[in-house]
Amino acid sequence: MYNREQLRERASSAIDKKGAIGPDINLDEFDDAPVPHSYMADEELCAIPEQDQKQLIMAGLDVTKKERGGTYFQKDTEVIHCHTQQDGIEVIPIKKALEHYDWIKDYYWKLASVDADKYTAAVELNLHDGYVIRALPGSKSVYPVQACLYLEKDGLQQNVHNIIIAEEDSELHIITGCATAPHMKRGAHVGISEFFVKKNAKLTFTMIHNWAEDMIVRPRSVAQVEEGGLFLNNYICMKPVRSLQMYPTTHLIGKDAVARFYSIIVGTPGSEYDLGGRIFLKHPGNRAEIVARTISNGGNIIARGHLIGEVPEIKAHLECRGLLLNGGLIHAIPELEGRVDGVEMSHEAAVGKIAQEEIAYLMSRGLSEDEATATIVRGFLSVDIPGLPPQLQAEIDRAIEESDKDVM
């Protein structure tokens, strides 16, 4: 039962509770007071300075909205643009949804726990906003919906709560980015996301993070996938960040439900990443896959993955490959947990440096050592993601191309 008072009480009790993993953050160092920004019409959106537009594009937000099914754009604490241009796809700011729609109460804090830690608590106690994106039953999104959470005010703590619902037989593609304004240095982003993939629905969620060097990032996400549903989750972070920790959980709660997680991380010096995913396979025919590609240029990366097979006739695979380019640390922690006979679970993990033999091979074709290295790195990062619409694959490819220069 939805009871906001009760949620707040539980949140209050967890206000000092440390996260289960990852370095503890003192949130008092950040300011979470609202930052007013006025709503922007289409023309204004297109008139954003070019330098900022570039930041946005890197995070998947195209201000022209061409080939986009809808847009949600939040700057600091305010929604500055929210629009849908496709029947059957709804995009609503969560505060508005909580005010006007009863149905949201069946989803709000239904998967994530409000008292999980100080971050979940902070979001409930001072919710800035967030998006609700819903595909109505049977609707198929032609173009992806784009959502962007932008930070401009230095020292801000942004608290958001997102809910994504793919109703029965629907198909929904979302590209979401978080980015910081070029001048911004320090801040915190705390985001709750709850994903509901209903019977035979397909949801692809591609998240591109583009942070400032001194950012603290604590996403908290939980998903559930019903019978025959597919949840495809891609995460790309190739820019520096002070500390990023997340461990999204997915529950496959109907037979033949499938979840696939792909992540591509580049860790720069001074950055600390602790990420991974956990998937519970609870019904026969469930499939899960976690694929991570990490590169360290001197940053510290912990790449986790945890697959839990609770019933027979499930299949799960975990793949974690790390490349040490320039010092740093990559710590792969793959976990497989088969709880009954008849599960089929596997993992492969490899951490190393670029093979000299591969560099030499490309050099023999006329590439310089640097070009050869860049080519191999690009190849390493290019994962084929089955079922991903071509536009989204293109976004990922672009992110990789763009960051290429930084990687070297």
Added chain:
Amino acid sequence: MLQIEDLQVKLGEKEILKHIDLEIRPGETHILFGPNGSGKTSLLMTIMGYPQYEVVAGKITFKGEDITHLPIDERAKLGVGMSFQRPPTINGLKTRQMVRLCAKDEIDEETLAKQVNFEGFLDRDVNAGFSGGEIKRSELLQMMAQAPDLMLFDEPESGVDMENISLVGKTIASLLQKDLPDVETKSKMQARLNRTKMGLIITHTGYILDYVAADKGQVLYDGMLSCVSNPHEILSCVGESGYKECVRCITENN
């Protein structure tokens, strides 16, 4: 011209090439024979510039330039290219992209690939899961795109099936400007003058000789090029009496 003088090479602690003298003039293709482990691949890798093959003495000159200590890519830029016996897999790099990287200019990789029956592999990662024969065709395709002046082929026909072998053989011949002469070739002299490409081909079977008009055969034995002769002669001699006998007999005759 490629000129190798008194070359000595070490791999780790092991002396693998003791004394190599070799000269390949523009327009010439040589065939390199030798038992397993005799150092044939090592010689090619040394010419290509693989740093683990440490040149302890001697000199390699190409187009008048001393390349003994040049890095691999600079040799490639000068026009040295190699088709490898066991190339590494490069995950995430499509064969199509690789072929484009090899070419200095725009190329049509589909058309090139068709020539060696390889269109179906362009969208696979370079060498990932390629069979033995497929690797050879992939390497050959890269040579076609790169079109270097000196081509080092390490067993280009090993493992290639009967249907593809003539394709591979003819393609190598045309890359090296060494197609077998047609009966009615009028201006053989002219053709010879126009030839600029140089080739060094390692073979065990000699099948390649059915397609490529090679100029010389060389036998690498005991770290040395122990004989220079007509490649067909070497092949039949080795076939009849083995490398040891063959090397002795020919050395004595010289």
